Amino acid sequence: xxxxxxxxxxxxxxxxxxxxxxxxxxxxxxxxxxxxxxxxxxxxxxxxxxxxxxxxxxxxxxxxxxxxxxxxxxxxxxxxxxxxxxxxxxxxxxxxxxxxxxxxxxxxxxxxxxxxxxxxxxxxxxxxxxxxxxxxxxxxxxxxxxxxxxxxxxxxxx
Numbered sequence: 001x002x003x004x005x006x007x008x009x010x011x012x013x014x015x016x017x018x019x020x021x022x023x024x025x026x027x028x029x030x031x032x033x034x035x036x037x038x039x040x041x042x043x044x045x046x047x048x049x050x051x052x053x054x055x056x057x058x059x060x061x062x063x064x065x066x067x068x069x070x071x072x073x074x075x076x077x078x079x080x081x082x083x084x085x086x087x088x089x090x091x092x093x094x095x096x097x098x099x100x101x102x103x104x105x106x107x108x109x110x111x112x113x114x115x116x117x118x119x120x121x122x123x124x125x126x127x128x129x130x131x132x133x134x135x136x137x138x139x140x141x142x143x144x145x146x147x148x149x150x151x152x153x154x155x156x157x158x
Contacts, residue, residue, distance in 0.1 A: 061117065068149035075136035078102045080147070080154070082128045083110070096122040102135040104142040113147050121148040121155065128155050 058066070080102030088095050094116070101110045115121045134154035137145035147154045 064114075065117065065150070067144070068146050069151070071136050071138050071144060071146045072149045072152050074138065075146070076139050077134050077136055077154070078104055080133050080135035082125075082131055082133050082147070082155070085126045085129045086112075096125060098125050098128070098147055100133060100135060100147050102137065102145065104137060107142070109137075109143055109145065111143070111145050113145075115148060118148055118150065121153060125155070131156075 080100050082098060082100050084099040086097040086099065088097065095114055096116045097112050097114050098121075099110070099112045101108060103109070115125055133147055133156065135145050135147055136149075136152065136154065137143075146152075
C-alpha cells in the first residue's frame with residue numbers, strides 16, 4: 001500500500017590530509033559553496049577577518065588609542081592647566097609627555113599624557129606650558145582623562 005523509501009544521502013568522501021577541506025563535505029554542501037556569489041563569498045571572508053581582529057590581543061599602543069577615543073566619546077570637559085612639557089628618550093625612541101592638572105567635584109587631579117602618537121599635538125605642546133586647557137575626563141572614573149586625542153584637542157590655538 002504505502003512504499004517506504006529510505007532517505008537518500010550523498011556519499012561522504014574521506015578527508016585527505018593536505019587536501020581541500022571541502023572534499024570532506026557532502027556533494028550538496030560543496031555545490032552550495034560553489035553557488036555562492038563572489039560578493040557573498042567576499043562578505044564571508046570579511047566577516048571572518050573582522051572576527052579575527054576582534055579576537056586577537058591588542059598592542060599597548062592600540063589599547064591606549066582606544067582609551068583616548070573612549071574618553072573623547074563619553075567624557076565631560078573641565079578646565080585644566082598645562083603644568084609641564086617633558087621629552088624623554090629611551091632605547092632610541094623619543095616620547096613627548098604633557099603634564100596637566102584639573103579639578104572635578106572639588107578634587108584636584110594631576111595627570112600626564114604621552115602625545116608622541118599625536119604628532120600635531122607633540123609638535124606644538126611646548127608652547128602650552130603654564131596655560132589653561134580643556135581636559136576631558138571619564139565621569140565614572142575622573143582620574144581617567146585626556147588633554148588630546150585623534151579627534152579632539154583641549155589645547156587652544158598657539
